[in-house]
Amino acid sequence: xxxxxxxxxxxxxxxxxxxxxxxxxxxxxxxxxxxxxxxxxxxxxxxxxxxxxxxxxxxxxxxxxxxxxxxxxxxxxxxxxxxxxxxxxxxxxxxxxxxxxxxxxxxxxxxxxxxxxxxxxxxxxxxxxxxxxxxxxxxxxxxxxxxxxxxxxxxxxxxxxxxxxxxxxxxxxxxxxxxxxxxxxxxxxxxxxxxxxxxxxxxxxxxxxxxxxxxxxxxxxxxxxxxxxxxxxxxxxxxxxxxxxxxxxxxxxxxxxxxxxxxxxxxxxxxxxxxxxxxxxxxxxxxxxxxxxxxxxxxxxxxxxxxxxxxxxxxxxxxxxxxxxxxxxxxxxxxxxxxxxxxxxxxxxxxxxxxxxxxxxxxxxxxxxxxxxxxxxxxxxxxxxxxxxxxxxxxxxxxxxxxxxxxxxxxxxxxxxxxxxxxxxxxxxxxxxxxxxxxxxxxxxxxxxxxxxxxxxxxxxxxxxxxxxxxxxxxxxxxxxxxxxxxxxxxxxxxxxxxxxxxxxxxxxxxxxxxxxxxxxx
Ligand code: F6P
Numbered sequence: 464x465x466x467x468x469x470x471x472x473x474x475x476x477x478x479x480x481x482x483x484x485x486x487x488x489x490x491x492x493x494x495x496x497x498x499x500x501x502x503x504x505x506x507x508x509x510x511x512x513x514x515x516x517x518x519x520x521x522x523x524x525x526x527x528x529x530x531x532x533x534x535x536x537x538x539x540x541x542x543x544x545x546x547x548x549x550x551x552x553x554x555x556x557x558x559x560x561x562x563x564x565x566x567x568x569x570x571x572x573x574x575x576x577x578x579x580x581x582x583x584x585x586x587x588x589x590x591x592x593x594x595x596x597x598x599x600x601x602x603x604x605x606x607x608x609x610x611x612x613x614x615x616x617x618x619x620x621x622x623x624x625x626x627x628x629x630x631x632x633x634x635x636x637x638x639x640x641x642x643x644x645x646x647x648x649x650x651x652x653x654x655x656x657x658x659x660x661x662x663x664x665x666x667x668x669x670x671x672x673x674x675x676x677x678x679x680x681x682x683x684x685x686x687x688x689x690x691x692x693x694x695x696x697x698x699x700x701x702x703x704x705x706x707x708x709x710x711x712x713x714x715x716x717x718x719x720x721x722x723x724x725x726x727x728x729x730x731x732x733x734x735x736x737x738x739x740x741x742x743x744x745x746x747x748x749x750x751x752x753x754x755x756x757x758x759x760x761x762x763x764x765x766x767x768x769x770x771x772x773x774x775x776x777x778x779x780x781x782x783x784x785x786x787x788x789x790x791x792x793x794x795x796x797x798x799x800x801x802x803x804x805x806x807x808x809x810x811x812x813x814x815x816x817x818x819x820x821x822x823x824x825x826x827x828x829x830x831x832x833x834x835x836x837x838x839x840x841x842x843x844x845x846x847x848x849x850x851x852x853x854x855x856x857x858x859x860x861x862x863x864x865x866x867x868x869x870x871x872x873x874x875x876x877x878x879x880x881x882x883x884x885x886x887x888x889x890x891x892x893x894x895x896x897x898x899x900x901x902x903x904x905x906x907x908x909x910x911x912x913x914x915x916x917x918x919x920x921x922x923x924x925x926x927x928x929x930x931x932x933x934x935x936x937x938x939x940x941x942x943x944x945x946x947x948x949x950x951x952x953x954x955x956x957x958x959x960x961x962x963x964x965x966x967x968x969x970x971x972x973x974x975x976x977x978x979x980x981x982x983x984x985x
Contacts, residue, residue: 478949484526494534532560609636
């Protein structure tokens with residue numbers, strides 16, 4: 464049965480009694496910026512799946528969120544302890560900001576996190592760049608996050624929930640100081656197979672950091688399995704594939720899969736707001752002046768999203784099936800991201816060039832095939848676009864989940880749109896009623912788009928209502944995490960050893976944890 468936001472607090476209390484709830488992530492849910500008016504501030508919600516997924520939970524539950532204070536006015540908005548209550552319009556939880564220097568941002572965030580771990584986990588070792596100074600700073604910043612958590616928790620009991628690949632080491636720093644705290648970690652991106660993860664010179668240390676959690680969560684069972692294999696072969700953990708546990712130095716980490724979702728009601732509500740009809744008419748008139756069909760794509764401008772592959776497929780569509788020229792228009796929202804990194808900058812240029820060429824080739828008087836919107840849009844506008852769209856095209860080459868797929872389905876109140884979903888997005892595992900595509904095969908994708916646009920209305924409605932029927936919410940996801948985490952916490956040995964090693968003992972520079980390549984696969 465579906466879980467509602469008001470059931471989360473009692474669910475959490477049932478499992479964790481009086482413990483404080485602390486979420487820790489690199490990205491913060493609210494950034495303060497200076498407004499145009501001198502001395503005034505406004506607040507921005509950074510784009511991205513993680514923050515938009517967790518913010519409603521924290522609002523429902525209260526507690527604390529520890530994150531990098533990345534906004535230009537962030538330091539002016541906090542109290543003496545770097546805390547601010549959010550959301551500004553209805554303060555319901557505390558955001559504790561961690562300050563990063565210019566070097567931290569370059570080496571920990573843009574360096575180790577996004578030029579090493581991100582491409583590695585998205586199966587792009589060719590794009591990795593590793594430097595000693597990145598790793599050194601990654602350790603240091605992870606320790607700083609851990610210290611902020613420890614400062615907030617003091618001697619109290621708490622349930623600490625780490626997020627994502629930026630913070631693989633922080634759990635071990637916390638565990639070393641407070642062995643009895645219960646720690647969980649959710650990895651929002653894919654976890655790669657052993658043959659890829661072993662390319663990391665720091666694999667053993669990273670795994671050791673992650674294994675300090677009581678519960679390690681991934682989107683899909685195959686990511687959890689990859690992690691267990693790596694834990695066994697690269698960190699020397701004793702792994703039980705049946706119970707899905709990995710034990711290292713007397714501590715057992717449980718591993719599970721929890722496919723993340725969205726606030727379904729929020730998107731449904733936005734898509735049915737009274738102003739939506741008028742806005743849909745306006746957009747249709749602007750982009751399809753002669754009437755016709757609309758496709759949408761919404762992605763960060765990231766190489767894992769397969770934008771060049773998507774545009775190639777569209778080019779094949781207009782080339783092979785000229786009846787769609789002037790009849791089908793594509794709107795691609797491409798949100799700039801991590802643009803200080805060369806691979807992202809190159810991708811942005813490539814996408815610009817490709818869209819320009821396609822438009823040059825097919826545009827006619829008054830009609831342009833692709834509209835590239837290079838900015839993030841507020842959820843109200845996204846919901847309107849999703850409702851309006853005849854197809855939504857998701858072409859990820861590798862994606863942990865892809866929440867756009869779920870937002871589209873939640874917003875499709877008229878049930879006339881078709882979801883074309885890459886088989887390499889985690890969402891494809893659950894959303895089996897979508898039209899599954901292989902973005903590496905642009906001709907087949909073009910055919911799939913053509914077929915989707917030609918489907919009779921009742922067939923589209925049937926597929927969409929099945930997709931809607933199977934959509935779980937972010938609250939269900941949270942409920943699953945709390946329930947499993949609660950069980951694991953109850954099982955955990957309350958007499959955990961309490962070593963207090965120095966930082967360098969935790970991650971000695973010289974000796975790496977033993978790798979065990981001969982241990983076999985399972
Ligand atoms: O998928 C991982 C993730 O952290 C998402 O939660 C989010 O969409 C994206 O990456 C944001 O990236 P960044 O914080 O680097 O802008």
